[in-house]
Amino acid sequence: MGDLVHVCPPEAFYQQFLSQLSINRTDDAIRALMPLESRPGLISLLVGKPNTSCFPIKSLSFSAQDPCDSSKEIPITLSPEELEVGLQYSPTTGIPNLVDWLYKLQEICHGRKRSEGWKLSVGNGCQDLMYKAVTSFINPGDSVFLEAPMYPGVIPMFQTIQCDIHEVETDANGMCSHKLRQMLENWPTSKPKPKILYTVPYGCNPTGMTVSLERRLEVLDLAHEHNFIILEDDPYYFVYYGKAPRPPSYFELEKQQGRIGRVIRFDSLSKVLSSGLRLGFASGPLPLMRAIDRHSTNANLQPNSMAQVLAISVLSRWGHEGFLAHTTRVAQFYREKRDIFEAALRRHLTGLVEWSSPESGFFIWFKLLLTEDGTDGCSEAAIRTHAFERGVLALPGTVFLPSGRKTAYARASFSQLEPDQVDEALRRLKEAILDARKTGCKE
Ligand SMILES: Cc1ncc(COP(=O)(O)O)c(C=O)c1O
Known part of the structure; x- marks a missing residue:
């Protein structure tokens, strides 16, 4: 070729x-x-x-990490x-x-x-x-x-x-x-x-x-x-x-x-x-x-x-x-972050959200199951209001759509958080989704 x-x-x-x-x-x-x-x-x-x-x-x-041995630094x-x-x-x-x-x-x-x-x-x-x-x-x-x-x-x-x-x-x-x-x-x-x-x-x-x-x-x-x-x-x-x-x-x-x-x-x-x-x-x-x-x-x-x-x-x-050795290690680092986040999603939010596992990057894109009848809700109030009131900040999916139309999706970034923070964030998100469900988030 x-x-x-x-x-x-x-x-x-x-x-x-x-x-x-x-x-x-x-x-x-x-x-x-x-x-x-x-x-x-x-x-x-x-x-x-x-x-x-x-x-x-x-x-x-200054010093930089040795790409093959992260415990060493190169001056x-x-x-x-x-x-x-x-x-x-x-x-x-x-x-x-x-x-x-x-x-x-x-x-x-x-x-x-x-x-x-x-x-x-x-x-x-x-x-x-x-x-x-x-x-x-x-x-x-x-x-x-x-x-x-x-x-x-x-x-x-x-x-x-x-x-x-x-x-x-x-x-x-x-x-x-x-x-x-x-x-x-x-x-x-x-x-x-x-x-x-x-x-x-x-x-x-x-x-x-x-x-x-x-x-x-x-x-x-x-x-x-x-x-x-x-x-x-x-x-x-x-x-x-x-x-x-x-x-x-x-x-x-x-x-x-x-x-x-x-x-x-x-x-x-x-x-x-x-x-x-x-x-x-x-x-x-x-x-x-x-x-x-x-x-x-x-x-x-x-x-x-x-x-x-x-x-x-x-x-x-x-x-x-x-x-490339460095970037392989960096990718592995984020894969572990993703795995921790997904484990917490399963622990706290099974039945409340759906998602596909990401293969690169820092984000989980998940659908909030906000309505009892299975119709698509809108994540805007659930994320901007209920989640924020419960002490967790994420992005409602509408900001990722040029048309700004309604969507049940939201984005969470997992790149920075430690496992206990992920656990607590998703516990709070569960409460927020339950709050939102009570108000029937269609708008
Ligand atoms: C898809 C995408 N493109 C571009 C950028 C910006 O990259 P840079 O820091 O190189 O400007 C980002 C940053 O988050 C991104 O997610």
Whole structure:
């Protein structure tokens, strides 16, 4: 499979996916010339960089866990050169040694080699890069496909643009590709089809579901047949703890099929390295990635240099193997948290909630059985009012639906809690559901 010719659409093909805002956006004259500064022998009078000798931070030492033995720590002291890079402005798309390391990671994890017609850029978390993608690709009124329920952190991005949102149903096997096919095949001829589909393919936030291989292949086929780009938002890739081997990402599958150029993949270091460092990276077709980069030069110039230096100083010492050993341990940690949470759900809430076991991520998506007659209730009052009054905070499912419609579902996060806290939280939730049942939570 790896030797297939990788047919990537020409540059001009991607023009149709750019928003007017992105087409209008011009380059920052200084940043556009910055790559030339690395030419050997050149004396640069270009950028008004501050002189780092004037900065007060003179050294930085810390320690990182040994990825193969969590009882050991590796001491790290930044070299003067590393410190200088961390304290200074740096390239829009990321500092070169981190970018190189991440390209190699994409090759290891997704079989995508550098220089095969795609590009990687670092951002301040994948949220930052997604916001830039959404505004770079979507015009007011454009149709988009969003999986539902979905990560509520991106819903406002789409709503603010006032685009035409079409929810694609998901179930225990992730996005219902057959429903997507039906929507596309019945699309009104008078209206342009969506050019973007947003999905979280592993450990979806909130459902915890991972999309099956068959459905991934169908979604990719549909992207080609009906001409849309897949935004693969994947911060839980490295915390996959499902029993079955992890299916390939969309980014990997499109290469296996020998027709690349339909997927932009958003990765995050938040769940495995640090969420406070605010580091994520996007990988996708050159013209689309350049539009994201241009937004960065306009909006915030670049991702945080020091965060990148801290990250690469750890990652380069670990190596890719060490990083993957670390993420395997992290995934195991969350699998245990999930098991504890599910055991407590069975103990306290059997007959009061239903759920499917998540295979990645930090969340349980559960249906509250609120009515005696078995009809679907609405979790809003049960969670916002009754649960809060009983001393437990969770999210009602309606916030995960772009339409904001009623749902009996709710989301609980189990990433932080100790077993006794889980036990107490779910004991309280039981009381809250019984309270809600008395009032018949239909609204
Ligand atoms: C599905 C999803 N996408 C993106 C993000 C944001 O990731 P980052 O911290 O890399 O910006 C989150 C954070 O919870 C998330 O759940």
